[in-house]
Amino acid sequence: MIVTVTANAALDVTYTVPTLTVHGSHRVSSVTQRAGGKGINVAAVLAQLGHEVVVAGCAGGPTGEQIRRDLDVRGLSHRLTDLVGDSRRTVNVVDADTGDATIFNEAGPAQPKSTFDALVRDVVRLVQEVRAQVVVLSGSLPTGFPADAYARLVTQVHEVGVPVIVDADGETLALAVAAHPEIIKPNSAELASATGESDPVTGAAALRALGARDVVVSAGADGVLMLPAAGGNLRARLATPLSGNPTGAGDALVAALAAGLAGGRSNEQIVRDAVAWSAAAVLQPAAGQVDPTDVTRLESQVRTEEIV
Template identity: 35%
Template sequence: MIITVTLNAAIDKSLSVPNFKVGRRHRTVEQRTMAGGKGVNIARTLKTLGRPVIATGFAGGPTGTRIVEQLTAESILNDFVRIREESRTNTAVYDPTTGTQTEINERGPGVSARELEIFRDKLLYLATGADMVVFAGSLPHGVEHDAYADLIRECRRRGVLTIIDTDGEPLRHAVRAEPDVMSPNVLEAEELVGHEFNDDEDRLIAVGEMVELGAREAIMTLPDGCVACVQEDGGRRRYRVTIAPREAVAAVGAGDAFLAGYVAARYAGSTPPDCLRFGVACGAESTQRLGAGLVEPREVERLLHEVDVRQVDTADVG
């Protein structure tokens, strides 16, 4: 079983608005409203790919009820802790004429220490039957930056593989808890290691630096694929994985689809290169759909042969 943790779940509204301009009145040509938040998006993709998954986190007020109802309607197993304050609603506007996207993410609810303790007990109960736990997304207001780190340590003590996808101080603390895998994007990785990356060599060096900070493996997602430093055959290997650029319908959530694909392949026992290949194919396929976490498995399989996986010798990256 795979558990996805979304402590700041949301209702996500995705709007397609041609020729979008700030300050003007517009009409949508397509729209979609779904339960969201990074962990929820990952659970949706895992469900589509046929992996056993349960989504958990916080849900509050009528919006929280709607999140749970939508997940249930999608046949995604879920077990959320109800909280007093209202869950958030996020809005993404896609302009198909320019390919640009604008995101407005609400701050989200406050969570009390007691509510966090209830969640901790629930997660550890669920983890007794789990193989992997994916912690993904921002922390709600009122939750300390080290919350993910504490939960990762608890899960690791129980022998459960842990994966983290967040940013800022929560990521900095989480890495020190030695998760099995971390998966930031470029901006999140630059903030973590403290410098910008100019090219692939810089990025390949950076994933090694991220491993030195505490994570066993590090994957940095990019618009055209990823770079990774992974454990393989008793040592560390670095990979650059690419796929040819494609015109996107919407790119929001592509990183979530990538991570879900990677987790799905790892759960099935695939090799590290094949896990990365499958993740990149899922991320690329998801850009063809309005709404996060949506993929078509047959299209993912078709894309696999377009993904190039190249092992990079450590001597080539300093």
């Protein structure tokens, strides 16, 4: 069983309009609403590929109810902690002609300290109750959460003996590594921004000096780098890169890491899955989706190599 934590879950709303005109008035021709946030996307990919998963995190108010209801409809188990106020929305305005998106991200309501304390308590309780093998912490934090929220969550989850994967950026990532999560998954830009190092191997070493253990770097068309604390760096990529929708590719990659850690797979197997799962996500129109037949087909096209 895998638990994913989406501290700042959102209702992702997509508006389709004929053409977006700045300062114009638009009749929205279609509206779709889905529970969103990186941890929810990770959970959705895991479920589609046959893994048992529970969604944790925070949701509140009527929008929180819509998030919970969408998870129900999609068959994703959830145990969300109430936040104070109404969950945030993202509004994604898509031009019908071109498919191009213009995105508006709400910050969500500021939270008192009690919300974070409740989340920690709920996650630890859930992890014990479902005997989780891995916990995934993904995405941004609600306003008002402590900057080291992920470090504190990692510590609490470690106390009950469960490994943790962190997918975060900026200060949230830099502070999280102090608690030694088993895997962190920055992309190339996030790693460079957190460390000032453009070379991923050097960047990973810099984060390891702060406490990081295994570092997995998503590098777009350059594939996935697995940089374990124990050495044996690997790069995996498709023989021929795919083009498509990169949104959600990182979440599918994290899903593969979680499944691999839960299943005790080798680093080489994990990094192959990571490439295949994220490539399968690129072929889908929305985040949190993969087609299992794409995954099977793409696995055979992954090439791995040792790097130094």
